Amino acid sequence: MRITVMCFRNLLRRRLRTTLCIFGISLATVFIVAIGATTTHYTQVIRDMNIFFTGKIVAVPEGAMVVQGFPVVGGNIPQNIIEEIKQIEGVEAAVPMLVRFGYQIEAIVQLAPSNITIGVPYGNWSMLVGATPLEPGGNWPSERDEVVLGQSIAAQYGLKVGSTLPVKDMNKTMHILTVSGILDSRSALLLRGIIIPLEMARRLHYENPDVTWKGNMVVVAFESGLKEEEIAERIRAETRGIEALTTDLRNEIVEPLLSDIETWNAGITSVLYALSMVLITLVAMINISERRRDFATLDAIGAPKRTVLRMVVTEILFIGLIGSIIGIVVGSFSAVLFASQYTNIPLSLFLSNIFEIVTPWLIVRVLVSTVAVATLAGLVPALAATRINIAEGLRSEY
């Protein structure tokens, strides 16, 4: 008990040093949490996309840049190709979709590219969203000018079922869309999704809506019992200029990217921990060297070795704990701020879901790691402190 009191008083006596050290640890922790949460969330968003079209083949124009199921950049697919795919043995359905990242809804506020507009032919909604329901009171579009929105977009612009949404097409002609439903899904992609009938999507995105282009991707369903790879091979062989992506292939495209991000994250985190460790060790060493005589006095009056050990480690642990708690709090808000920036989901929506980005698991991990780092960093100087020769320690000038 008295040992702990002594530790706190010593930390208070060296207020500036303690504050600086806590500040340093917090700073490192802020970055660890912010970067950790941001990358985890970011990779999660991308992995999330993989829930789309599982067990189906996605056909895109050759050379298209695809993130999971969706072409981000690339050409279009004409009607005759879709017909060709439909003719392939084993294929049950070939549903064209028109996907655009970053479509702008004019007259409201400019949306960031993280918005995704997807045109889907009437009645084929489940090809995209699977079993995802709409919020009560909503319907899937039955008219060309009806639209289904993700929760995040709807909340951001205060749109409800029945609200209208003016948009401009490529020829600057205005179209008034009516919200017919809100998706009931927390999928990062569907939250920002704007789902409209393919017909309207074509009108909005193609200067001449009469072109034979049907969209920029085709989702292909096939008879059960057949292998995905087999059907993909047939599509490649029997069409020209089309790449058929199986679920595995779609994963393969994005996995290296994700693992790169994670490697960077791990690298930065390690460096930050190492810096924290250096800082803590340094402060522990200063704390000890200026108290050599105190420790020697404790030794001389017969305090057991663990007293000194406990003092040094307690002080360091306290600094580490306070530093990491401050860092976690500040870092969490920074992470949400970042996430809000790159997904363009308003901060207010994110704050209520802060633990979706800064997961409890991350918090626990950072706390445990910081405590472990602090203990490790404090232990070496602490052990050194117990080895101070009493006679020499008593003679020291401090």
Next chain:
Amino acid sequence: MIVETKDLTRLYHLGSSRITAVYKANLKIEEGGIVSIVGPSGSGKTTLLNLIGLNDKPTSGEIFFRDRKTSSIPDKERRKIRLRDMGFIFQTFNLLPTLTALENVELPMALLGIPQETQRTQAVERLKSVGLAERLEHKPRELSNGERQRVAIARALANNPSLILADEPTGELDSETGQEIIDLLLNLSKKETTTVIVATHDERVAKVSQVKLSIKDGEITN
């Protein structure tokens, strides 16, 4: 016999040179009273006290504490002996700066596992007996040197030790305050069944001691 030394020697090696701090000291110190060790600065007084107080280990020779050979006592037990049976008074007081006078005196009791309540009443008692009833909650830096040394004496007495080792206890004090400390030590050696070994070059301390030893260049000369 509370302390006995046989050919007690402590050498320091500084690079290639060898310093003889204590050389072949043979002491027999009986229980009770004040023993003074008088010698000029650098003569080996501190080294000798540290050896007797089990703070240091001799290069050669042997120390017996209550007829027990100390060279074979493991570190943990040496600490126990220091805590229970010995009290140290240093020239520069060596109080813990973050603890109050009261807490400094309670510390050795706390380390011995004495209950909190007992610690408090006994520490107050000790501080009263050295005339510091009014300074219980003061930190060392708020005390005068004389008051600090009184706290240090109260701390040394905390666990009722049978041996008090005082290293130039008046060295940092003006002569008047020094005299007060000498009186306290004298009282102490009378009241309790306590042996006080004082290293000093203060003649007044030497005067009140029952046994006076002289040390020069590490050798006991009488």
